[in-house]
Amino acid sequence: MRLxxxxxxxxxxxxHELTSDFSVEDVWSFRTPGAGPDDFPTMLAALQAEGGMARQPPLVKFLFAIRWKLGALLGWDKPSAGVGARVASLRDRLPGDLRDAPRGPDNENMxxxxxxxxxxEAVRELANKTVHTLMHLGWVQGANGDYELRMTVLVKPNGRFGWLYMAAIAPFRYLxxxxxxxxxxxxxxxxxxxxEAEYEEGKSR
Structure with a gap:
């Protein structure tokens, strides 16, 4: 549900202290019936086990296949346009306590x-020629008392082209x-x- x-x-x-130059694009909630305040690691582990794009429906896979094909043809996703090249990683802004906190595991499906x-809360990032994007995952108590997952997408578009790109893909995101x-x-x-146990083992610092 969009929020x-x-x-x-x-x-x-x-x-918040790290992202004053990013704009909030979307906030979405995901129901997790029966979840409590200590279940955020369990939810992250469940997402990791779910397999990312590999288990998305065919239409979603098709849309992303088109996006990656366009990116390859137009050079949107070259390493020179990514994190650590065109833009600095958000990790470069972290205060000491966050820098020392676990990152969470990475894999090819994400x-x-x-x-x-x-x-x-947890944060992930992606950058290409169009935008620098952050995905913030937060664990929040809902109206019914259960905790739920909320995903916020923050963006820093790369100039006018980036803003046009975000506007063009908005209908596909929402629908x-x-x-x-x-x-x-x-x-x-x-x-x-x-x-969860496997997920905890995969955390890096």
Whole structure:
């Protein structure tokens, strides 16, 4: 479910102190029935076990295949346009306590790379020729008392071209990608198993 941006900006996330030059693009919630305040690692483990794009429906895979093909043809995703090249990593801005915190594991199924991970929030990032994007995952108590996962997308478009690109893909995000992501992520919670132990082993510092 899409939420107002204020549901992100009004909470005291650590990431706020690092992202004054980013804009809040989307805030989305994912239902996790029965979840408690200590279940954020369990949810992250469930997402990791779910397999990313490999388990998305065919239409979503098709859209991303087109995007990657265009990126290859137009040079959008070259290493020179990524994190550590065109833009500095958000990790370069971290204060000492966040720099020393676990990042969370990376793998080939997740193009967004880990920045940091805390008990109630985690951040990942991706950059290319169009935009520098952050995905913030937060663990929040919902109206019914259960905790739920909230995803906020923050962006720093690369000039006018980046803003045009974000506007062009917005209908696809809202009508196809986010609904599919909701089904996948909420399903990951429902079908969670003992993935948390494996996830904890994969954390890096």
């Amino acid at each position: 107002p941006k204020s549901t992100y900006t009004s909470l005291p996330w650590r990431v 193009p967004l790379k880990a920045v940091y991970e805390l008990d109630m 196809i990608v986010y609904p599919a992501l909701t089904r996948q992520w909420e399903g990951a919670w429902r079908h969670r198993d003992h993935a």
